[in-house]
Amino acid sequence: MNAWLLLLPAAVLLVAFTHYPILATIRHSLFISRRNGTEVFVGLDNYRSMAADPIFWKALINNFWFALGTIPTSIALALLMAVWVNRNMRGRGFLRLAYFTPTVLPMIAVANIWLFFYTPDYGLLDQLRGLFDLAGWNWLGSPSTVMPCLIVMVIWKEAGFFMIFYLAALQQLSPDLEEAAAVEGASRWYTFRRITFPLLMPTTLFVAINAVINSFKLVDHLVIMTKGGPNNASTLLLYYIYEVAFTFQDSAYAATLTVVLLVLLSTLALLKFGYLDRRIHYQ
Amino acid sequence: MNGRTHPLEVSAAWFLALLWIAPLAYAFWSALHPPEYATSFSLTAPLTLQNFVRAWNQAPFGRYYINTVVLVVLILIGQLILSTLAAYAFARFKFKGSGIAFALVLLQLMIMPDVLIVENYRMIGKLGLLDTIPAIAIPYLASAFAIFLLRQTFKSVPQELVDAARVEGAGPLQILWKVYVPLARPTYIAFGLVSVSYHWNNFLWPLIVTNSVESRPLTVGLAVFGAPETGVDWSIITAATVMTMAPLLIAFLLFQRLFVQSFMRAGIR
Numbered sequence: 001m002n003a004w005l006l007l008l009p010a011a012v013l014l015v016a017f018t019h020y021p022i023l024a025t026i027r028h029s030l031f032i033s034r035r036n037g038t039e040v041f042v043g044l045d046n047y048r049s050m051a052a053d054p055i056f057w058k059a060l061i062n063n064f065w066f067a068l069g070t071i072p073t074s075i076a077l078a079l080l081m082a083v084w085v086n087r088n089m090r091g092r093g094f095l096r097l098a099y100f101t102p103t104v105l106p107m108i109a110v111a112n113i114w115l116f117f118y119t120p121d122y123g124l125l126d127q128l129r130g131l132f133d134l135a136g137w138n139w140l141g142s143p144s145t146v147m148p149c150l151i152v153m154v155i156w157k158e159a160g161f162f163m164i165f166y167l168a169a170l171q172q173l174s175p176d177l178e179e180a181a182a183v184e185g186a187s188r189w190y191t192f193r194r195i196t197f198p199l200l201m202p203t204t205l206f207v208a209i210n211a212v213i214n215s216f217k218l219v220d221h222l223v224i225m226t227k228g229g230p231n232n233a234s235t236l237l238l239y240y241i242y243e244v245a246f247t248f249q250d251s252a253y254a255a256t257l258t259v260v261l262l263v264l265l266s267t268l269a270l271l272k273f274g275y276l277d278r279r280i281h282y283q
Numbered sequence: 284m285n286g287r288t289h290p291l292e293v294s295a296a297w298f299l300a301l302l303w304i305a306p307l308a309y310a311f312w313s314a315l316h317p318p319e320y321a322t323s324f325s326l327t328a329p330l331t332l333q334n335f336v337r338a339w340n341q342a343p344f345g346r347y348y349i350n351t352v353v354l355v356v357l358i359l360i361g362q363l364i365l366s367t368l369a370a371y372a373f374a375r376f377k378f379k380g381s382g383i384a385f386a387l388v389l390l391q392l393m394i395m396p397d398v399l400i401v402e403n404y405r406m407i408g409k410l411g412l413l414d415t416i417p418a419i420a421i422p423y424l425a426s427a428f429a430i431f432l433l434r435q436t437f438k439s440v441p442q443e444l445v446d447a448a449r450v451e452g453a454g455p456l457q458i459l460w461k462v463y464v465p466l467a468r469p470t471y472i473a474f475g476l477v478s479v480s481y482h483w484n485n486f487l488w489p490l491i492v493t494n495s496v497e498s499r500p501l502t503v504g505l506a507v508f509g510a511p512e513t514g515v516d517w518s519i520i521t522a523a524t525v526m527t528m529a530p531l532l533i534a535f536l537l538f539q540r541l542f543v544q545s546f547m548r549a550g551i552r
Contacts, residue, residue, distance in 0.1 A: 003376035010369040013425035018391045021402035084296040098300035104535045106484035108502045112524045113310045164547045220486040245401045254401045269393030
């Protein structure tokens with residue numbers, strides 16, 4: 001039995017839709033296409049225009065704030081949820097269900113529901129403001145509030161997913177540790193801070209790096225909520241690539257932007273496989 | 284864990300849970316009541332299925348459902364077959380270049396088809412598949428993740444079982460089918476659940492490669508239906524939203540534990 005024969009079907013598709021596209025992306029980033037369909041080699045010109053493109057920088061900076069806004073808070077909430085669900089608490093089945101449910105919903109459905117919360121005047125948030133005689137506010141239409149609004153939604157969507165990793169880690173911890181701490185008279189908070197939390201550090205790192213990788217791929221909601229606006233205040237790198245490629249039809253520049261995304265993702269992945277896997281043992 | 288939790292903490296946990304379930308509960312409320320109750324919550328509000336009926340009649344959701352089901356089944360079957368064969372090759376055979384080949388497979392874990400939209404669109408165009416269901420499926424058929432998970436599982440299959448099968452005259456493919464596959468059942472289930480959820484929910488790539496009712500999955504259909512330009516009223520959009528997520532939500536409620544475990548396995552790798 002030839003092993004290569006077994007590999008062949010998967011290999012063909014992997015080459016066609018992963019390896020070849022990666023190389024083609026790099027190649028296309030060095031060319032521009034003329035109107036008549038011919039391609040002209042332009043060296044690093046596309047990269048120079050990218051460096052001078054304020055929207056590119058805006059998207060990159062937005063990605064940074066988006067990650068910073070969503071990740072630490074979802075991780076903190078996830079940890080809290082996991083600690084609670086792991087306790088012998090009344091109705092913990094319901095708690096786990098409630099926390100985890102957003103994870104299984106399509107992002108596009110979530111965006112639809114939250115879109116309504118943020119609708120000016122008629123939406124739920126403005127109706128609540130109305131109770132206090134506050135005027136309506138265009139939440140997603142104002143550069144100052146659009147990002148926080150999206151961040152809150154994504155925290156809601158992701159915290160429950162991160163919770164399950166903490167839950168798994170907590171269940172591996174020996175109960176003796178907590179008992180010993182309790183016998184010594186340590187308070188619950190002290191035990192958590194000095195014993196549980198440090199022991200969960202590998203999980204925290206693992207979840208954090210996965211969350212960063214994920215934050216570069218999360219753009220579905222932008223398509224129906226903001227289209228990257230207002231004035232690019234909510235655009236993210238992958239969404240900008242999508243716009244450049246399919247709205248502005250500039251595939252050479254889209255390829256150049258994709259190269260940046262590929263470099264970012266590979267760096268993060270190397271960090272994860274190289275550095276983290278040496279220090280953390282899951283299996 | 285033992286000991287009693289402080290009542291204040293219990294209340295906080297419940298408060299957070301109710302807060303977390305609220306957006307979903309709200310979607311159901313709005314979908315199940317007449318439009319005038321979309322933002323006024325009253326216990327006497329009459330229940331209705333009219334919003335669902337109207338959503339169903341205003342857009343081809345029946346077709347979208349069929350498209351999505353065909354899509355996730357196609358992807359799952361393709362992934363299971365291709366990754367089983369590939370994982371078997373990696374787990375059981377020693378061959379030259381297997382290390383490099385495996386590294387090249389793992390590359391897809393860091394650079395998923397989701398970010399190669401520009402070049403994959405070109406490729407699909409060259410293959411003449413634009414605006415078809417296979418166009419959505421093809422980039423995902425070879426799953427590095429499935430190959431990785433199955434290879435791990437296959438490696439733990441005891442050699443004695445393989446030897447016993449061989450003594451009975453089984454060939455390599457029979458050994459795969461009779462020994463490896465049955466033992467990897469939990470892995471198949473975990474991967475299957477994650478794959479189905481992922482592709483049921485996937486949006487950006489299907490949005491890019493589809494352009495007609497015949498190929499659009501539910502998520503894209505919902506986005507087209509709910510676009511502000513269409514002026515459809517809110518209660519109907521929430522009804523459509525509920526329809527889109529209902530099958531997965533029901534499956535999740537029925538097999539909660541299995542879902543959580545599968546997502547965990549998938550995430551940890």
